[in-house]
Amino acid sequence: MMEKVSEKSILAPDEVLKVENLKVWFPLKRGIGEALRGKPRRYVRAVDGISFTLKEKETFCLVGESGCGKTTTGKAIMRLVPITDGKVYVKVPKEIAEDLWVLGTDILPGNVVDLAQVPDRAIKPLRRVIQMVYQDPYASLNPRFTVRQILEEPLMIHGIALSREERLEIIAKILETVKLVPPEEFMERYPHQLSGGQRQRVAFARAIIVNPKITVADEPVSMLDVSIRAEILELMEELKERFGVTYIFITHDLAVARYICDRIAVMYLGKFVEIADARRLIENPLHPYTKALIAAIPEPDPENRKHYRNLRIKGEVPSAVNIPPGCRFHPRCVDFEERRKELSEYCPVKEPPLIEIEKDHYVACWLYAKK
Amino acid sequence: MPLLEVRNLKTYYYTLSGVVKAVDGVSFTVERGETLGIAGESGSGKSTVAFSVMVMPPPPGRIVSGDIILDGENIVKMKESELRRKIRWKKISMVFQGAMNALNPVYTIGYQIAEPLILHGGYTKKEAEERVKELLEMVGLDPTIAKRYPHELSGGQKQRVVIAMALALEPPLVIADEPTTALDVVVQAQIMNLLKKLKWEKKISMIFISHDLAVIAEVADKIAVMYGGKIVEYGPADKVYTEPKHPYTRLLLKSIPRLRGPIEKLEYIPGVPPDLRNPPPGCRFHPRCPYRFDPCDKEEPPLIEVEKDHYVACWLYAKR
Numbered sequence: 001m002m003e004k005v006s007e008k009s010i011l012a013p014d015e016v017l018k019v020e021n022l023k024v025w026f027p028l029k030r031g032i033g034e035a036l037r038g039k040p041r042r043y044v045r046a047v048d049g050i051s052f053t054l055k056e057k058e059t060f061c062l063v064g065e066s067g068c069g070k071t072t073t074g075k076a077i078m079r080l081v082p083i084t085d086g087k088v089y090v091k092v093p094k095e096i097a098e099d100l101w102v103l104g105t106d107i108l109p110g111n112v113v114d115l116a117q118v119p120d121r122a123i124k125p126l127r128r129v130i131q132m133v134y135q136d137p138y139a140s141l142n143p144r145f146t147v148r149q150i151l152e153e154p155l156m157i158h159g160i161a162l163s164r165e166e167r168l169e170i171i172a173k174i175l176e177t178v179k180l181v182p183p184e185e186f187m188e189r190y191p192h193q194l195s196g197g198q199r200q201r202v203a204f205a206r207a208i209i210v211n212p213k214i215t216v217a218d219e220p221v222s223m224l225d226v227s228i229r230a231e232i233l234e235l236m237e238e239l240k241e242r243f244g245v246t247y248i249f250i251t252h253d254l255a256v257a258r259y260i261c262d263r264i265a266v267m268y269l270g271k272f273v274e275i276a277d278a279r280r281l282i283e284n285p286l287h288p289y290t291k292a293l294i295a296a297i298p299e300p301d302p303e304n305r306k307h308y309r310n311l312r313i314k315g316e317v318p319s320a321v322n323i324p325p326g327c328r329f330h331p332r333c334v335d336f337e338e339r340r341k342e343l344s345e346y347c348p349v350k351e352p353p354l355i356e357i358e359k360d361h362y363v364a365c366w367l368y369a370k371k
Numbered sequence: 372m373p374l375l376e377v378r379n380l381k382t383y384y385y386t387l388s389g390v391v392k393a394v395d396g397v398s399f400t401v402e403r404g405e406t407l408g409i410a411g412e413s414g415s416g417k418s419t420v421a422f423s424v425m426v427m428p429p430p431p432g433r434i435v436s437g438d439i440i441l442d443g444e445n446i447v448k449m450k451e452s453e454l455r456r457k458i459r460w461k462k463i464s465m466v467f468q469g470a471m472n473a474l475n476p477v478y479t480i481g482y483q484i485a486e487p488l489i490l491h492g493g494y495t496k497k498e499a500e501e502r503v504k505e506l507l508e509m510v511g512l513d514p515t516i517a518k519r520y521p522h523e524l525s526g527g528q529k530q531r532v533v534i535a536m537a538l539a540l541e542p543p544l545v546i547a548d549e550p551t552t553a554l555d556v557v558v559q560a561q562i563m564n565l566l567k568k569l570k571w572e573k574k575i576s577m578i579f580i581s582h583d584l585a586v587i588a589e590v591a592d593k594i595a596v597m598y599g600g601k602i603v604e605y606g607p608a609d610k611v612y613t614e615p616k617h618p619y620t621r622l623l624l625k626s627i628p629r630l631r632g633p634i635e636k637l638e639y640i641p642g643v644p645p646d647l648r649n650p651p652p653g654c655r656f657h658p659r660c661p662y663r664f665d666p667c668d669k670e671e672p673p674l675i676e677v678e679k680d681h682y683v684a685c686w687l688y689a690k691r
Contacts, residue, residue, distance in 0.1 A: 065555040066526075195643045196413075225412045225582050227626050230637035252555055255628040259637060282630060296560035297630050298585040302608035305406075305590050308567060309560050316525050316558065 009110025017054040022086035046072040048270035064267035074216040088115035099125040131207035135219040137199035148187035197228040276361040373400040380437035389648035395600040408591025464537040474521040481517030527558035599655035606681030
């Protein structure tokens, strides 16, 4: 019915997700005066045209400051916010593709669906393909549910296990996987009886229990003490090995990204400014913004107290309502300021294209683009 | 004579479910112009130390015993009115955790900075206005911000305002309790640069509190590592970072993801911090310590000087 083997799939065999020119714009309220005067509606351009591809079992990092649109990107992929424009192709398992088709979704060759086209009523089966773990484990778990109830809910919603015994068995197994042992003891605990690290383990268990292909992890360690961050990062690695999940890891900390990610995309005001292999990006950053982000990261070296940090960046992130023209970073860019004469025709005027400088290393900056 | 000497400070919280020994016998000194960094996980008692030094432990907390000697004067026994008149703002001020919420949303920035100047510093309104401008410039803000309200500022700007307030009366000692925790890395680095500038130009002494040893390394000359309401390691920054002695400090340092060098497997500290209503016997770290041996779960380790000015409370170093 829906599979036409002859047609070529949009996604390569080892790809699970492809985002093309994704835009998420939130309209602002217009005052009645503005409406009467016929002023156009203004938008918060949270995500303003990004493209990337996820390979199977890859950890892809979105790095940027608050307000750069990294969380909105994650939410758009979860279909938690409306997608304004663009395509998000995702490969779904066959049985879920059938469910989606019944609910009126177009299935593209190779069991691929465009998330932007999935009707609202078909979002439920989609949750078995893409899951999310939130930043704050103190807020993301229902305080009135026990751990068992928290983990049982997705099983019931998705009809994964129909009998109680079966569900308890699955829950016990997943608790063992996330190392909350003995499971019988943790099942009857409430979130307030758990530490931050243990809560985040429950949050991961809840996401993984439906066996998703992709998990969006939105700053999963930034609310935790440094001493237990590594514990959660290690758990993520184990889950990847065991269940073959692909992660979209959202963080503001490049040092953390270096440990967990295969590729890093640096985001600024809704656009990617640089994408590369994680190590290469940190060892050889090209974009002035990436350089500033790297220079800002504190390290446990007592020599650092003896000198100022050399931050080649000015001011703070502007609002996503009034995005600067040209390169969105130019008002904060020290390189632009120093070479204003030479660059004044480019940076403040034209948006730089994302170009491939060396293999798989992309940067959007006029310093590197051929003019 | 050091600027601040804290001797055997004990601050307990008297809750309905028992007495929480949040700070249990902590001693340290801060010299003039020096910055002491206090590190520890959440629940280690580091914020309680900060509030105790201001002699305002949050209720139901009480300073049970100990001395806080500021400039040769013991302030623990001082009356509240005297503390307000002579000590707070003038001698010690504080930059609070989550400064974004420390500002009153219905007053302008200028009004809020001027308030301590008028109430505590005896400035007239005119003088205060001038001083506010100076202060805003000092922390790298445009003086016109004085007319704005907190909601009009970004997180980093609000943090700078709170720092300006803390410095308004030029106190010799400033306590900064996690001043950058809610901020982005770039803004955090900008604020740390500002704190360094103030430290060097104004010669202020600081107590800098954070859970992140990497941030503390930016300013601290001396480090105190707290665990379960006690200081487990205390010494000059150069020593503590390069030759950490206590197993807890070592693990804490190894758990920080690094930006450079080989990607080693990160360490973490299994288990949870102790319940301070009922702390474990002996060394409070022993249930999580990979090196524990015979005396650890029975007797509390003394604070031993392993080299000059470098102290550690661990049985591995105690001669018995």
